[in-house]
Structure formats: structure tokens, C-alpha cells
Amino acid sequence: MKIKFSNLGCIKETELDLRPLTVIIGPNNSGKTYIAYSIYGLWQRVARNIRINEIQNLDFREEQEGNWSIPIDEKLFEFFIKDAEETAKKFQGSLLESFFQDSSNKLFSQTSFEMIIDPQDVRKAINKLIQQEVFSLEPFFSTDEISLKISQKNNFLLFQMQSKNKEESINFRELFLPFHNSPEIVFIYLFKQALFSNSLPLPLPAERNAFINTYKMLANRRYKLLKETQRELFSISSSSTRQLDLLKEQGDIRYPQPVEDFLDFLSDIELQKIPKINPINKNEFQKLADEIEKHLQNKNKTNLKPTKLGGKEIKVLVKKGLEIDIYNASSSIKQLAPLLLYLRYRASKGDFLVIDEPEMNLHPESQAKLLEALSILVNLGVRILLTTHSPYIMAHLNNLVNGNYENPEILKRQSSSLYLQDERAFLPMDKVSAYEMKDNKLVSLNDPDYGIRWDTLSDVSVDIQQKFFQIYEAGQEKADETED
Structure with a gap:
């Protein structure tokens, strides 16, 4: 399906072809x-x-x-x-x-x-x-x-x-x-x-790293504010403008709906009855969570654990007998925690994930590994939309659309060159659409003969290299003048 956008921020007119995996790369504020x-x-x-x-x-x-x-x-x-x-x-x-x-x-x-x-x-x-x-x-x-x-x-x-x-x-x-x-x-x-899809979409916004630490506090504050506001509104007869002003004065936490829905997802995961995962009978999503932890978290496991008072909290098992709180974990583990919780306790075929900047806090190699895991997730039936700043993701995406689907044996051999060595990380071109935000428009990077033309994004690398030569040459000129 295609979606056309008009007068959206700095974008006047543009169009996007939404496929099982859609990737958008571009600069900030684009x-x-x-x-x-x-x-x-x-x-x-x-x-x-x-x-x-x-x-x-x-x-x-x-x-x-x-x-x-x-x-x-x-x-x-x-x-x-x-x-x-x-x-x-x-x-x-x-x-x-x-x-x-x-x-x-x-x-x-x-x-x-x-x-x-x-x-x-x-x-x-x-x-x-x-x-x-x-x-x-x-x-x-x-x-x-x-x-x-x-x-x-x-x-x-x-x-x-x-x-x-x-x-x-x-x-x-x-x-x-x-x-x-x-x-x-x-x-x-x-x-x-x-x-x-079978369920409403789930956003994983760029703010997820901070919210994974604070969602309980935010949920409690929103609930308290709601009750206080209801009492105020029962006691006054006023216009909608007055009500909006009242919310602002009381310090309402106001986020776009996708961010609010992400906070609700974290709260729902904590409140729902979590079935015990049988290590022998894990579903494909739970197995994928294990693979992400193995290859991106040095086998550190992220899980929900019951507390003594009946609630739940996110814990990270760093070694046998030692669990740490999520807020004491590394930034990369915080960044991946919502995805792992989703895979373990919520994922199902037909879902739609919107992930803002999946590369945050990840080493370039980990970015490529995560892209492979997300491609596997697409092949498991989950639609994904990514926004990114990472040329590493775009470069590796081109690798993943160049698998030989006509010959399973060749595809299997090709998978040995992947980080996860899983042939499910390959995606046919008709399942992928990739775009660059350029001149306030989406420019397709799909090339039927080549794959993903990520090389169009190398301007910054070329510019940095050029600056090196300019700085070096200017330094040499100064040295020559001193010798004279």
C-alpha cells in the first residue's frame, strides 16, 4: 500500500510504499x-x-x-x-x-x-x-x-x-x-x-531508553493527575480552553500518542499475567529474543521478575546468581529491553512495529546484527517500519536483499557470511522499501538491478575526507611559509 503526505512539517508533498520492511534514513529535523x-x-x-x-x-x-x-x-x-x-x-x-x-x-x-x-x-x-x-x-x-x-x-x-x-x-x-x-x-x-495486521501497531520511540527507567513513575503521575483533574472539572463549568489550561498548569505529561502507547505497553506488560516460559517449548519469537541476547548482550538476559510485594520489575541476569536492575545496566541493554520484552511476552504474527532509530547506543557491528534479527522478525510475519541515521544499517540492508532465493542451497551458504548465520535474515526485494529524506522528500533507494543504493548516502564521509585534505594542505602551506 502507498501513503501520500502533504504539508507534514517541512515536507510539502511526498509518497511512501509501505512494505513488510520499510526503512527511512535522513538527517535530523527532516x-x-x-x-x-x-x-x-x-x-x-x-x-x-x-x-x-x-x-x-x-x-x-x-x-x-x-x-x-x-x-x-x-x-x-x-x-x-x-x-x-x-x-x-x-x-x-x-x-x-x-x-x-x-x-x-x-x-x-x-x-x-x-x-x-x-x-x-x-x-x-x-x-x-x-x-x-x-x-x-x-x-x-x-x-x-x-x-x-x-x-x-x-x-x-x-x-x-x-x-x-x-x-x-x-x-x-x-x-x-x-x-x-x-x-x-x-x-x-x-x-x-x-x-x-492482527493487532494495533506498537511504537518503539527514540525516547525508549529513558522511559524504560521511568515508566512506573510516569504512569503513577499520570494516574494522580487524572484523578485531580477529574475533581477540578466536576467542580467547575468551563470551556475546553479552560480545561486545557488547567491541565498545563497542573504539570500534565503530554506526549504524542505513539509515545503514550509505548508507556502503556510497558505498563501492560508489567500488569499482565506472565506465563512461565518453558525452555524446551519456546516459540519462534522467544527464541529470537535469546539470539539477540547471545549476539548483542554477551548473553546477559533481560526479563520480568516478580517482586516480594506482588509487582514486577525488569531485571538483567549478568551472570549466574547476579541480577541487576535495568537502570544499572548499560545503555545498549536499556535500548534493547523493550524489544526483548515484546518478543518474549507480546509478539505475534501480523503485528506492526514502528522503531525510531534502532541503532541508538549500539556499536556498528551490533547495529548490523540487530538489523538481521529484525529481518528474521519480518520473515516471522511482523511488519516493521524503521527510521535511522545509520549508514551501517543501510549498507547491511543491501547485503540482506541480495540472497539467492531461487536456490536454497546457495542461500544457506550465503548465510554463513552473516553475523547471526541465519538464512531467515535474507529478504526478497519485493518485501523491502528504503528511502532517503532529501530536499524535504522521500527518495527511493530501491534499485532493481543493484538492491539498495546506499552509496548515495556517502556525502558526509566524502566531505569529512575532503576536509582532512584541506586541513592537511593548509598546514603544509603554513609550514612552507615559516621555512621561507
Whole structure:
């Protein structure tokens, strides 16, 4: 899918092709983070939004009680394409100001977006539904006794509600009362989760290094402030401007929505019931977390540990019998902690990660290793958007798109040259889009014949080398003058 941006910070007009791995490199204050956060916000809204009035135009049919069908036709494709387009257009004005916490009400006053969905993306989402076959409906009905089976017959999608208790009679129409007796809403929601991933996106903002130390304090302060503000608002009758001023005067902690969501992620991870990880039966995400610790943390392990009073805290096992608090760990371990927590306790296929500056506090070799781990994560089914300043990441990205996918044996041999020596770190070119922020626009670095043309980013290296010669020559001239 493609996203067009207009009047976003210093960016007048630009376009991005969002693929399973999307990488944006550029200088400071060039708009990279604005683009990443905007995509995060658009993704959230398009995944959540359902245009109920438009659903009536689709040809849902109830074949018998608990069984429905819908034709896979142009009308269905057009519904999802238009839905994304309309939702993107509405992501502006006060919605955008609130998302970015823009108290000036001017920074994004002219900003607008356009989202273009390829019909092929809709087709892939339909195929994903059919391949998964059975879906839990617990998010809708607060029970795991009901499931939904999806299949295809001829050019129709078939939906069959199922009960685990074969003898129990269920009035399926009553189940849909909270949805205005419309099972179509549930089905459309499942479509959109397949099209826009299985869960809401997770941001890992550049501020994560500091927040991993302070998220408990920030969460407590936000809760206290909320209660105090509620009491104040109950006792006064005032305008929204007055309420905003009140929040400012009370020292509200105001962050863009992605940063707030990151803090919520840390709090949720701590509060949720953490199942004990079986060392013998780890999933692929947990195994990847182990590999990151092995290759980037000198085998130091980052984990959540229960406290004596019933809470949890992040601990780092540095050697047998010695655990340290996260705030006493190295900056690189703090930087990687949120990703490791995500992999161990939250990751699932279909997620969407937005990572701002993954290279922070990492040695160049560790940056390359982390990129390999993230590429493996993409091959495990997680979509990733990166913003970076690192030429090392771009250089190694070009290595990772040059694997020989036509010959598995060659690909296996090529993987021996990788840091993690894992062939899953290779990505085909059609899964990657890379951009440089240049002259307030996104310039594609994808080259069908070469790979990723990262050499266009070498201007600074050349400039530094040139300065050496200028300084050296100027020094020699001064020495010659002294001798004369």
C-alpha cells in the first residue's frame, strides 16, 4: 500500500510504499519521525474504523442460522479500498493535533494524507482468512465457547459459527445484539485485521531508553493527575480552553500518542499475567529474543521478575546468581529491553512495529546484527517500519536483499557470511522499501538491478575526507611559509 503526505512539517508533498520492511534514513529535523508516527496513526484508525452505513451495500446472506456468505467480487474490494481512503482523509485537524499533542493548533493545520490500497492487498487478506480457517470470537462475545470457521466455495466466502458444546442450542442472532444484530460488523472487523495486521501497531520511540527507567513513575503521575483533574472539572463549568489550561498548569505529561502507547505497553506488560516460559517449548519469537541476547548482550538476559510485594520489575541476569536492575545496566541493554520484552511476552504474527532509530547506543557491528534479527522478525510475519541515521544499517540492508532465493542451497551458504548465520535474515526485494529524506522528500533507494543504493548516502564521509585534505594542505602551506 502507498501513503501520500502533504504539508507534514517541512515536507510539502511526498509518497511512501509501505512494505513488510520499510526503512527511512535522513538527517535530523527532516521529518522522519513525523512520517513514522503518521503511519502509526493512520494504521490505527484504518484498522479500527468501520463504516457501518456502507456495510449495508455488501451482499451478506444468511444461508441458515449461524451461517453466512458473501461474494468475493468487485464490490467487496471497493469497500475496503474506499474505506481506507476515506479514513485517511479524515485524519487531520483536531484529530491530528490531539494525536501529536500540538498545543499550538498550527503545526498540522494544513496536513493531509492519502492511503492507496492495491486490490492485491485485499486479495492477500482474503487468502489469509481462508488459510487460518478457524477464529476465536472471544474478543466479541467474552467467551471462548464460540468460534468462527471461514472457508471458500466457488467465488463466495462462507462463515460458519460453531459452538464447542455440540449439544447446546445457541441463538446466534441474540449474540449479535451488541452489534445492532449485524454479524456483518464482526466479519468486516476480521477482514480489516487480516488486511491491517492482527493487532494495533506498537511504537518503539527514540525516547525508549529513558522511559524504560521511568515508566512506573510516569504512569503513577499520570494516574494522580487524572484523578485531580477529574475533581477540578466536576467542580467547575468551563470551556475546553479552560480545561486545557488547567491541565498545563497542573504539570500534565503530554506526549504524542505513539509515545503514550509505548508507556502503556510497558505498563501492560508489567500488569499482565506472565506465563512461565518453558525452555524446551519456546516459540519462534522467544527464541529470537535469546539470539539477540547471545549476539548483542554477551548473553546477559533481560526479563520480568516478580517482586516480594506482588509487582514486577525488569531485571538483567549478568551472570549466574547476579541480577541487576535495568537502570544499572548499560545503555545498549536499556535500548534493547523493550524489544526483548515484546518478543518474549507480546509478539505475534501480523503485528506492526514502528522503531525510531534502532541503532541508538549500539556499536556498528551490533547495529548490523540487530538489523538481521529484525529481518528474521519480518520473515516471522511482523511488519516493521524503521527510521535511522545509520549508514551501517543501510549498507547491511543491501547485503540482506541480495540472497539467492531461487536456490536454497546457495542461500544457506550465503548465510554463513552473516553475523547471526541465519538464512531467515535474507529478504526478497519485493518485501523491502528504503528511502532517503532529501530536499524535504522521500527518495527511493530501491534499485532493481543493484538492491539498495546506499552509496548515495556517502556525502558526509566524502566531505569529512575532503576536509582532512584541506586541513592537511593548509598546514603544509603554513609550514612552507615559516621555512621561507
